[in-house]
Amino acid sequence: MAGEVWYVFVMSGQNAQKTAPADQKVTPMMAQYIEIKTANPDSLLFYRMGDFYELFFEDAEIASQSLGITLTKRGKHQGDDIPMCGVPVHAADDYLQKLIAKGHRVSVCEQTEDPAEAKKRGSKSVVRRDVVRLVTPGTLTEERLLDAGTNNYLMALTRLKGGSLSGDAVFGLAWIDMSTGSFQLSETDQQRLAADLAQVSPRELILADSLLQESDLRLVAEQSGGSLSPVPRAFFDSSTASDRLAHYFGVKTLDGFGTFSRAELSAAAGILSYIERTQLGERPPLDPPMREAGAGRMLIDPATRANLELARTLSGERQGSLLATIDRTVTGGGSRLLASRLAGPLVNVDAIHHRHDSVAFFLTNEIKREGLRQTLKGAPDMARALSRIALNRGGPRDILSVAQGLAAARAVLDQTRNGDIPAEIAAARASLEQAPHELGTQLVAAIKEEPPLLKRDGGFVATGYNSDLDELRSLRDESRKVIAKLQAEYSEELGLRSLKIKHNNVLGWFIEAPTAQTEKLTADPARFIHRQTMAGAMRFTTTELADLESKIASAGERALAIELEIFDQLGQAIIETGDAIKAAAHGLSILDVSAALAKLAQEENYSRPVIDDSRAFEIKGGRHPVVELALRKTGGESFVANDANLGPDASEEIGHIWLITGPNMAGKSTFLRQNALIAVLAQMGSFVPALEAHIGVVDRLFSRVGAADDLARGRSTFMVEMVETAAILNQAGDRSLVILDEIGRGTATFDGLSIAWATIEHLHEVNKSRALFATHYHELTALSAKLDRLSNATVSVKEWNGDVIFLHEIVPGAADRSYGIQVAKLAGLPAMVVERSKQVLGQLEEQDRRSPAESLIDELPLFANITTKPPGGAADPAKPNPVSEALTELAPDDMTPREALEALYQLKTLQAGGDG
Incomplete structure (x- = not known):
């Protein structure tokens, strides 16, 4: 910028070198930058200089690396080079998005005065600047950043x-x-x-x-x-x-x-x-x-959300998640509302029923639904446009978005006017009726159909909206026609066909005629003012031409000023009716979600679930929505539906636990997840992928599925598994639904079996939760004889010529083997490894037959009779330990070596008796 000194040029012929001032003083510009940066130390400073945002020193180094842009130098500060990089103002949003995505915060520093004003204070005066906004991940409003x-x-x-x-x-x-x-x-x-x-x-x-x-x-x-x-x-x-x-x-x-x-x-x-x-x-x-x-809301902890991949897959992608699978919305607001409902399923039965009623309405009124969806496709994001306008970050397209959104609201009112409608849809219509439709009509008339992005560019007000603006635009855009018309008038008046009106950067507009034909012009010097004599021609001007030139020169500025004034007026009108506009936007989102879920139910053959306050959980023909869609897209096998019934029997008040055994790759984990997802879908207000579903409200959903470590916090895979399992056992209640897969597999066999055994007993006796528990510990199936609400189920398979065929059907009963070697063979393990595995397995199975697991049932006490020892592992004080009593009576200092040896033998005898 003019007058803003950064460094001194020392000229030597054609070369220029940058040097620091001899006294190492800070330049005015650098002093200003340092002052602003000091006030904003925790963010990168976007320092406006003309058409660029510049960054200096460490900010420049960070931004250069984060954005992949060139790091340069500009002058010196206290003898050292100043690192610098910059981004164009018109592309700043793209760079902001990258910086915010990498966790940075950005202070936007703008020029707060015109450079001409700064010049009035002196040729070396610095243009005033100040931070106008701190950009952080949670305060974004720009459409391109969201x-x-x-x-x-x-x-x-x-x-x-x-x-x-x-x-x-x-x-x-x-x-x-x-x-x-x-x-x-x-x-x-x-x-x-x-x-x-x-x-x-x-x-x-x-x-x-x-x-x-x-x-x-x-x-x-x-x-x-x-x-x-x-x-x-x-x-x-x-x-x-x-x-x-x-x-x-x-x-x-x-x-x-x-x-x-x-x-x-x-x-x-x-x-x-x-x-x-x-x-x-x-x-x-x-x-x-x-x-x-x-x-x-249904309580879903972070581990469960991750395991079930509700909004993101385990790799962090939206594609492949439950949300991506069910999303049929056509508006941004509808998509956000759907995600919000999925994140927090309801537990209030009446509220859930209201949502199901809306889906059912659009499912049975297909023509009305598709007409509504077609209208909603043209409805921009009014809520976000309103926010940008209110924050003075809006542009002409935001005003157009509000205009088109209000037009869509009016059309939707007409489309949903006839017939009885559910309560939720009626409430949405009421918000649309209160929308400022007259303002919408005005906005449509005011803004062009394809306005520019920025208001500073002008050209966004529609022709015919403001007569003064139209006149100025005509003068600006058709100046040559106006000049040509004046030239024709002068030529006809003076009888000089060779007379021309021309323009250059020195004289502006002027009249030019051959010197031999200028007699009539020079005869009236008061009107035709002489400007310049050329070889063979003379140039003149007139008051009329000068006035016209002034109007042409200022027409663009005056036209832009009128447009900006109109923008401010329309923006203020939008802000004043902001509450009604936001309510209308929310109403459109509700209708979008209801229609989208109805579309989903129709396309994917979903059914309306029965939701009540019981402890029921009965699913007939349940399917995994994500896996089913993936199988269809790949053209592979069709999904095998399965039933699940965890509800209480007629004589009971609390639900059941299913212990599911079967081989890897057979579908145990899919079955577990699909039932959890069905519960989530039902309580968020959607129909579900099942022939029938009866679900007593689930207040808390817990899932421990899959294996993952957390090395950053020093947690192994098994430790993560145990932490998540502990959270479930400490929090789950009789209204909870618990999904557990392969508990105890991350440690030694006996340790893992013991933990899984005790976990099942705790779920049954203490938590009393409805639960699905998948395992490869076949010994656990013996628990069904001991726990009356535990049922065994297995995934059916068939063996054919030494190979295993997965049928993916869940049937009553227990598996006696996991077919792990067959799965390993399918995975491509070398044949020698497969054969050796079979030999080892045969020996282990023979050893296991000599110590059947059922003996544990007879030898272990009931879980309810287990007495937890006091902290520190001390024995139960109600039952004195004879060894401890004998130890307290000993006086080692008074004993001979022989007496000490005899006492040791007596202690061993007491210990042996206690163990027996």
């Missing part, structure tokens, strides 16, 4: 010690999506915290820096998957939280929003403080805070 089908949640976590009635600590959660304005609060405890964080899946998690010092809490925070942003504890001051929220929303009291706990208010205050800090004066259009009761 996934249309995923909420971009910013979440705050706080803790109040002694906040519950029992005196235990409680946690407050607040999360917003700045791109849509949703704002929710919740209270939770230590046990539910990880599951609640996993349900929201925040992009960025704010918490007090002191909490990050606690290893347990830091671990839970890191498991949320979001970028961690520590802030001062003062952000969460609960004593002033109510006043801070009331001030933000411009109300005197929060009573109109509902009743919130101290922990919830503390979290809400923290998240608002963070928004004010990062948005620097801009206020996103947030909804009033809404309390979400954690007990109203």
Whole structure:
């Protein structure tokens, strides 16, 4: 920029070298940069210089490596070269997206005055600049930086010690999506915290820096998957939280929003403080805070979400997940709502029924459904467009999005007007009726069908909307026609066909005529003002031509000024009706999800489940939705449906456990997962992949499937397995559904068998959960004779000429072998290894026949009779240990060597008697 000095040029012929000033003083520009950077130390500084955002020093080195752009140098600072790199302003969003994806935060520093104004203060004055926004993963609103089908949640976590009635600590959660304005609060405890964080899946998690010092809490925070942003504890001051929220929303009291706990208010205050800090004066259009009761959702912990691949596969991809499989939505808002419902299935029976009613309505009204979906395809993302407009980040296309969204809302009203409709659809229609349709009509008339991305470019207001603008555009765009018309008038008036009106950069517009024919022009010097004499020609101007030139020169600027004024007026009108627009957008999303789930049910032959408050869990013809679709796409074998019945019998009150045995590759894990997914789908409001399904509400879903280590925290595969199993046994209740696969396989055979055995007994006697337990420990099948609610099931196979054929059918009974060697053969193990394995297996089976597992049933006491020893492994004080008593009576210092030896033999005798 003019007047902004970075370094001194020392000229020598054609060469120029950069040198530091002799006195090593900081240049004005560098002083400004350092001052701004010092105020924003925890982020990369995008420093605006003309058409580029420049980065310097360490920021440049980091950005260069992260973005794969060239690192250069610009001048010197205190004798050292200044590393520099830059990105074009027009492409900044693409670079921001890469930096944010890699966990960086970016401060955007803009020029806050015109360079001409800076020049007035002196030729070397620096243009004023300041940070206008702090870009973080949870505060994104730009369309190009967001996934249309995923909420971009910013979440705050706080803790109040002694906040519950029992005196235990409680946690407050607040999360917003700045791109849509949703704002929710919740209270939770230590046990539910990880599951609640996993349900929201925040992009960025704010918490007090002191909490990050606690290893347990830091671990839970890191498991949320979001970028961690520590802030001062003062952000969460609960004593002033109510006043801070009331001030933000411009109300005197929060009573109109509902009743919130101290922990919830503390979290809400923290998240608002963070928004004010990062948005620097801009206020996103947030909804009033809404309390979400954690007990109203099915509890699904992070391990279970990962194991079941609800929204992402184990490799982190959306494709192949349950969400990708069932998503038939046609709008961004609908896709986000579907993901939100899948993340937090309901436990309220009536609410679930309302959602099923909506799906059933669109399933039976196919013509109406397809017409609605066709209309929704043309409905842009109104909620996100509104947020960008309110934050002064919007463009003409955002206004057009609101216009088209309101037009779609009006069309949907007409399409759903006739006939009886379910309650959920009626509520969605009510929100559409309250939309500002007159404003929508105005917006459609105001904005061109294909406007430019940025308002600064102009050209977005439709022709005919503003007459003054049309006139200026005509003058700007048809200036040559206007000049040609004036030339014709002068030529006819003066009788000079050779007269021309021309333009150059020195004189601007001028009249030119041959010198021999200028008599009439020179005769009227007051009108035709002489400008220049050329060889053979003379040049003149007139007041009329000068005025026209001025109008032409300023027409573009004046036209842009009018367009920007119109943009501001339309934007303000949108903001003033923002609540109604957001409600309409949510109504369209509800209809999109209901219609999409109906489409899914029709295409994939899903049925409506029966949901009630019982302990039932009866599935007939159940299928795995993801595996079934994958098999169809590959043109392979068709999916084999299976039944499952974990509900109580007529004389019982609690559900059953199925112990499933059978070979690898036969489908045990698929069967386990499909039943868990059916429960999730049913309670999120979808129909399910089964012929019939009767499910008593599942309040907590637990899954321990697959093998994975966590070496970063020093956890082996087996340790991870045991941690997850412990969480299940400590939390599951009689309304829970538990899915366990191969418990104990990560350690020695007897250790693993023992753990699996005790786990089944605990599930049966203590947790009383409905459960599916798959295992290769065939010894466990003997438990069915001891535990009345445990049933054996197996995956049927057939052997043919030494090979195994998997039938994928779950049938009553127990497998007596795992066919592991046959599977190894199919995998391509060398023939010598397969044959040697058969020899070893034969010896092991012969040894096992001499010590049958059934003997364990007779010899082990019932699980209910097990008495846990006091901590430290001390013996039960009610039953004195004779060895211990004898030891207490000994006085070694008074004993001869012979007496000590005799005492030792007596102790051995007592020990032998106790063991017997």
